[in-house]
Amino acid sequence: MLNIKKTILMLIALMVACIALYAAPAMAHGEKSQAAYLRMRTLLWYDVEVSTVKLEVNEELTMTGKFYWFYDWPNNIAKPEVAFLNIGIPGPVFVRKASYINGVSGTNSTRFDIGETYEFKVILKARRPARIHMHALMNVKEAGPLIGPGRWVEVTGNQADFTNEITTLTGETIDLETYGLENAVKWHIFWGVIAAAWLLYWIFQGPILIPRYKKVKLLNEDADDMISPTDRMVGLVMLIGTFVVVTWSYFNAYQEFPITIPLQSGQITIPALPDAARGVTAEVVDARYRVPGRALEYTLKVTNNTNSPIKLGEYTAANIRWMNPEVSVALPADSHDPVASNGLSYEGGAVMPGETKLLKVTCTDAAWETYRLAKLIYDPDSRFGGLVMFFDEEGNRSVIAIGGPLIPVFI
Amino acid sequence: MYKIVYAAIMLMVSTASWSHGGVMNEGNECKLRVGPYVMNFSGYQLNNNAPMQFCDDLPTTGESYIVLDFIDNKLRDMTVNFRVIKSDTAALGTSEDGLVVDSELKETPFFEIPAKRYPYGTMKITQQFTEKGHFVGYVIVEGENEKFISRFPFSVGYPEAGIPSALKIPIAMFVIIVIIMIWFVRKKPVKFNEKRDD
Numbered sequence: 001m002l003n004i005k006k007t008i009l010m011l012i013a014l015m016v017a018c019i020a021l022y023a024a025p026a027m028a029h030g031e032k033s034q035a036a037y038l039r040m041r042t043l044l045w046y047d048v049e050v051s052t053v054k055l056e057v058n059e060e061l062t063m064t065g066k067f068y069w070f071y072d073w074p075n076n077i078a079k080p081e082v083a084f085l086n087i088g089i090p091g092p093v094f095v096r097k098a099s100y101i102n103g104v105s106g107t108n109s110t111r112f113d114i115g116e117t118y119e120f121k122v123i124l125k126a127r128r129p130a131r132i133h134m135h136a137l138m139n140v141k142e143a144g145p146l147i148g149p150g151r152w153v154e155v156t157g158n159q160a161d162f163t164n165e166i167t168t169l170t171g172e173t174i175d176l177e178t179y180g181l182e183n184a185v186k187w188h189i190f191w192g193v194i195a196a197a198w199l200l201y202w203i204f205q206g207p208i209l210i211p212r213y214k215k216v217k218l219l220n221e222d223a224d225d226m227i228s229p230t231d232r233m234v235g236l237v238m239l240i241g242t243f244v245v246v247t248w249s250y251f252n253a254y255q256e257f258p259i260t261i262p263l264q265s266g267q268i269t270i271p272a273l274p275d276a277a278r279g280v281t282a283e284v285v286d287a288r289y290r291v292p293g294r295a296l297e298y299t300l301k302v303t304n305n306t307n308s309p310i311k312l313g314e315y316t317a318a319n320i321r322w323m324n325p326e327v328s329v330a331l332p333a334d335s336h337d338p339v340a341s342n343g344l345s346y347e348g349g350a351v352m353p354g355e356t357k358l359l360k361v362t363c364t365d366a367a368w369e370t371y372r373l374a375k376l377i378y379d380p381d382s383r384f385g386g387l388v389m390f391f392d393e394e395g396n397r398s399v400i401a402i403g404g405p406l407i408p409v410f411i
Numbered sequence: 412m413y414k415i416v417y418a419a420i421m422l423m424v425s426t427a428s429w430s431h432g433g434v435m436n437e438g439n440e441c442k443l444r445v446g447p448y449v450m451n452f453s454g455y456q457l458n459n460n461a462p463m464q465f466c467d468d469l470p471t472t473g474e475s476y477i478v479l480d481f482i483d484n485k486l487r488d489m490t491v492n493f494r495v496i497k498s499d500t501a502a503l504g505t506s507e508d509g510l511v512v513d514s515e516l517k518e519t520p521f522f523e524i525p526a527k528r529y530p531y532g533t534m535k536i537t538q539q540f541t542e543k544g545h546f547v548g549y550v551i552v553e554g555e556n557e558k559f560i561s562r563f564p565f566s567v568g569y570p571e572a573g574i575p576s577a578l579k580i581p582i583a584m585f586v587i588i589v590i591i592m593i594w595f596v597r598k599k600p601v602k603f604n605e606k607r608d609d
Contacts (some may be wrong), residue, residue: 010591292455292476294533335484342530366480366532369451377462385441410461410476 031135031147031319033246037074038146039318041403044068045148046316047119050134053334055126055158060097064338065136065148066273070228070385071115072403078142080112082267087122088135088147093155094165095176104270104314109141116272117399127177128159131150133336148339149319152334170259187249191211198238228306236242276399279305280351280390284404289377289386291410295364300402301390302351302359308392309350315363317386318373322363327391340365351390377408433509433550433561434467443479445552446559451480467548467565468502472540475567479550481532489554492526493536498545502564511560515547526553528532543568 048065055061055255073079085099085106099106113119120136132155136148164176196297202208206226207215208382280302287298304310313328314321322343323330332339340363348359369376376382385403392398434443434452441464443452454465455476469475481487496518503506524536543566550561574582 006595010595011588014591015589028598032485038572292453292478292535293530294478294480294535340531364533366451366482369453369478369480370482393490406463410455410457 016192021083027138031150032372034147035379036318036373036384037379037381037383038077040373040376041070041072041074041383042143043076043080043140043146043148044070044317044387044401045136046387046389046399048136048149048151050151053151053340054156055152057126057129057155057159057162059126060064061094061124061126061153063124063134063136063151064120064277066117066150067136067138068117068276068387068399068401069112069114070403071401072383072385073114074381078113078140080138080140080143080341082141083107083112084121084139085108086137086139087124088131088137088145088150091128091130093126093128093130093132094134096274097123097125097126099123102270108264108266108268111267111269113272115130115401117276117386118270118272125163125164126155126157127164129155129157131155146321152336162408169261185319194238194242201234213255217282276397278398280310280398280400281305281398282388282390282402284402287376287404287406288409289368289384289406291374291377291408293364294366294368294374295362296368296384296406297360297362298404300359300361301356302390303356304351304353304390306392306396306398307353308394308396309352310390310392310398311350312344312346312359312361312388313397314389314393315361316388316389317384320365320367320371320373322365326349328389335341338367338371342368356402375404382406382408432567434563436466436558442482443550443561443563445486445550445561446557448481448483448485448486448559450482450550451478453478453480467563468569468571469540469565469567470570472568474537474539477536477538479534479536481529481534484532485530485554486552487530488528489552489557490526490528490536492524492549492551492553493534494520494523494549494551495538495546496549498547498564500564501545501566501569508564509562511549511562512547514563516549516560522548526551531607540567557594 012402014103045067048063051062051064052059069080085101087094087096092104098119101110101120106120106122122136132153133150134153135150138146138148140146162177165173166176167173179402205228208213212226215226218349219225282300282302285299285301287296289296300312301313304311312322312328313324314330316322321330322340324344324346325342327342328337331341343362343365344363346359348357351357351359356408376384382405385401385404388400388402390400392399422501424589425495433445434441436442443450452466453476454464454467455463455478456469456470456471456475457462457476459471479491479493496515522538524534545561545564547564550563559570569573
């Protein structure tokens, strides 16, 4: 007869071992590993800049930019009911001094509206020397991190020189880098010793693990006899001792720090920026992805309700920018900044004030493949998204979100 | 039976990685190395499951596309020359596949895309392969003060023999599970120690 329990346990152990051994080295840097539809149809970042790309320990860096919550949000992704603006950095190279969304402090989690635009500013202070690729990042509850554009930043100097001083409510100046560290280490050691003593005591009280389990099965109703009066006394002392220490430490901390405020866990709502479209509307009539040509081709129906002719200068999606150099110029900020400086071209010319026109747009670049956006054509719902940017003769910009179904073509 | 189990486990733990000279399959990406630079290599065949990407070998004859996507942006500032010559032998599957042979470079190519710059970072090669055969591809990139050559043998019209690589792991898992189930079925059930009355 089949021993089901043992078989299942064996299978689980085998599967875990295989998965652990099979784990191949991670190839992606993070931004490429997320699904194409997720990067194109959730949070669209633009105008992201850093104040400097080289600084010393203790110097500050400011990251600024804008983000738009895409109107055609995927059904399977949680909406940004609770979200937190963050910065993605490998290790504590910086500390965050402040963050703002539309000028409001971004210390707390925030609810955002789909279809709206916000601007952000994050101030960071360099903590330790490193050369890192840092990203703007939005953590959305139940959706995970939505990654913004990255920049290579180099921090030089000596970590030992780092200070992170603040003034408390009572006027005391403290260095957060070292404040309370000794106390935290002391308490960790104290509870570690207690835990180790408790563990060791029971290890030396007769059989443990499987032999103990077998003995319990054997003794059945008399299994409690395995615990001696001394064991019970030790347990009681540990229980009372723990209560006493916790209570004492609580009152001791309260006496030492009588003025405190609770950790802030509330949620704030921040009003969105004014409509960035500025009277221009655009919708996708049809769209194709030319697979061997690495080109997205779409027809845009554009209406210009401004007082000035407008031209298409940029299409951006998934932190990649396709530029029309005749209208708007942008160069890669560093070796990993995906900017197709002349990747956008279109037929149709300028859209005059009050005119509605069809524009045939082509966005070409290897980035469709190297940034894995072309994987979209293998999705059961092959829809793309992004932002198009029109510019008038004075350089005023209109930003409009577009999206729609995408058909792959191979010729 | 142990040998089968060992073979299956080794199959499961091995990461998919193989190469034909400069072209190598790393994880789920097909890459072409030219000196210090890397390109993505994709082959497509319109009459053979068009959306499917092939890595160097093209399983059938007919209209085919080879697309090279530059991962290193520096390649956009360099010229790229792509040439293919006919070969009598298939890829060896060893490091010799990647060795540049001067005499091959002097041969008249079967077809060639002359050297030019690709500012979009993508190079599309269209070719009608009318009959099956073995070939050697060369990618030559040239910048201001540097030149690198990558060699990769490939075949056209020879479908992959054996089990498709995508099915190997699921089949290995299935075989292992079946073997374990049979192993436990044939063993006597394990009984817990019972309490003695004495």
